[in-house]
Amino acid sequence: MAREAVIVGVADAPLEKGVLRDGGTVLQVQARTAKAALDDAGLDMAEVDGLLTAGIWGVPGPGSLMTITLGEYLGIRPRFVDGTNIGGSAFEAHVAHAALAIESGYCDVALISYGSTQRSERSRTLGGRPPILTMQYETPYGMLMPIGGYALAAMRHMHDYGTTSEQLAEVAVATRRWASLNPTAMMRDPITVDDVLASPMISDPLHLLDSCLVTDGGGAIVMTTAERARSLNKPAVYVRGYGESHTHWTISQMPDLTLTTAAETGRRAMEMAGVSHDAIDVVEIYDSFTITVLLTLEALGFCGRGESGAFVADCRTAPGGAFPMNTNGGGLSHSHPGMYGLLLLVEAVRQLRGESGERQVDGARTALVNGTGGTLSSTATCILSRD
Template identity: 50%
Template sequence: MADDFPVARTAIVGAATFGLGECPGWTSMEMAAQASRLALADAGIPLGEADALFVCTPDDFLSGLSLAEMLGIRPRLTDNNRTGGSAFMSHVAVAALALDAGYCDVAVVAHGSNQRSGAGGKLVSAARSSDWEAPYRPLFPLSSYALSAARHMHEYGTTRAHLAAVAVAARQWANANPEAFAKGPLSIDDCLSARMVSDPLTVRDCCLVTDGAAALVMTRADRASDCARPPVAVLSAAAATWHNQIGAAPDLTVTAARESGARAFAMARLAPADIDVVQLYDAFTINTILFLEDLGFCPKGEGGRFVADGHIAPGGSLPVNTNGGGLSCAHPGMYGLLALVEAVRQLRGDAASPVAHARHALAHGNGGTLSSQATVLLRAG
């Protein structure tokens, strides 16, 4: 079966973040609602015209109903797909299909989490280790990613210094971003000497635990040109799921990003060389290395050396996670929507660290324990 996607027939016309870092006194849903209002205002579209809601919050399994009620609207379509951090890329895919079919006119994609201020700084997730993994007392989900990192090191000679290079690059981008939660100097030695959490990953290899909300607004391309901000065309979106628990992964060094990325590139008739800026779900440093390889930006096994050579840092050949990513900007339970917002900002030219002449962007989400992968390709104008 061939993928059939409405290439460039829909566009993202509004984008916003709210409460990144710490946002005491707000519930997750209140934050998602505020981000939605801000994104609609960014697009210049009245709240009442939003007729489709795509939302996923960590503490409400009926998020679509709650957000509609809080916003005071009556959408024709709600979607509460929960695949973890990749959910929002899948939301973009379904929204594009629904808009193109005329099923809805204005779609809002939203997320909010108060896990830092409201949940004691602990990751809020309904996911747990399976009965087969639990006897080994893994730290969930950290130990699953540690297994992948250890296997990559064994097979390809990847080192802890290579992993550290990912964290250092993210911090360099974050230092220029007013919204970033973690700033200041960070060196390879700082990462290598940091507290070990789940071997071989230290605390510096792990994402932040923050509050935060984000939202996007999408509509059809024929209306997008009338909105308040420059439209960003949705060229393609593809998702792939290979397993849930890490123990069911057939290969700890290969993710379903290999499939979602290939399909997304084929839909858009683009190749990795066409991409000017990349936003990856970096819950852990190994993620960035795996996804760079599986999406085709470097050969399998070369990801560690690719990042250590400075390619993804400011001034490098492939700008990656230009807001600081989940490692240094914010990680409100699920980072996927923030990756999309940063991609949009880069293509509109209003990012904190704009990449000159950026025309094509890739945003990639990861859910579960390297379980669900989803890739979105965007174009300026």
């Protein structure tokens, strides 16, 4: 391919106890991480001609015009813009869109950015969504959201396949073990299956420790052509395949409570990349809740329908296990700034570049990254490679 798209820079915002260590607004955190990602690559802000971002949490009005607001703040006048917001999977979709734009010559240097101050501003609640548009058919019934939708999926999976709370808890325990190796993770103290089951029940069958954190955060990714990357600071990470899709917004309209569109997006991404499951060295899966991981593993085809509980048993996904997954601590233990998908990509790139310190997966050359958005509403999958 004459203009092959690659990732050349990444950065995330340093946190302290879940809030921005350096303080600031959602624009300031994005400016800092954009500068850090560009420095990581060895590029200047003036070279950015593609700008991609998604929802700015807690900022109505001008915050709804995400690319325009951020572009003005950063002084960027882009040739290519993308404000696609499909929830936590938006940034995996952005990588795909940036790759298409770069490979077609529509832009040369793309910046993907996100920032959130939801913990500092106490803007995230379980109070549901405004009872308007399609939400008018669900919100008045008072179900906690978004956790209530995930709890319905978990209960259905238990009913259909005999999945247990202990198996869900295995995901949280393994992810915490990765976090214990990561000095930037918010929650690092070891936990056991019993600890998860003893934590407060939030929405049956999901406990507090089955649920993602609520933190500030942000990050940035810089993409350009493979040719340009040869003269830059870091080894290029190639975007080999991708897929995106969504099915519903209200959980009542989910076609199958135990199957997400990762079944489609994962298949398309792997077919495009020309890889099979056994070629994947490290997996980064959106872990908004423990059930999200089990459903995604099945949809991606790493195990059969109903087999994910057994698949993750005995800390198979923990450090030293046969299936390295969510290696920075994930949304369950590292951070979760409203939408976590960009940080999945940052971790995957660092693993492929061999920059992950104690948690480095030996010989990691190919990664699968899968984001989930809404209430199991959307997914987007990327295959990244050093080769």
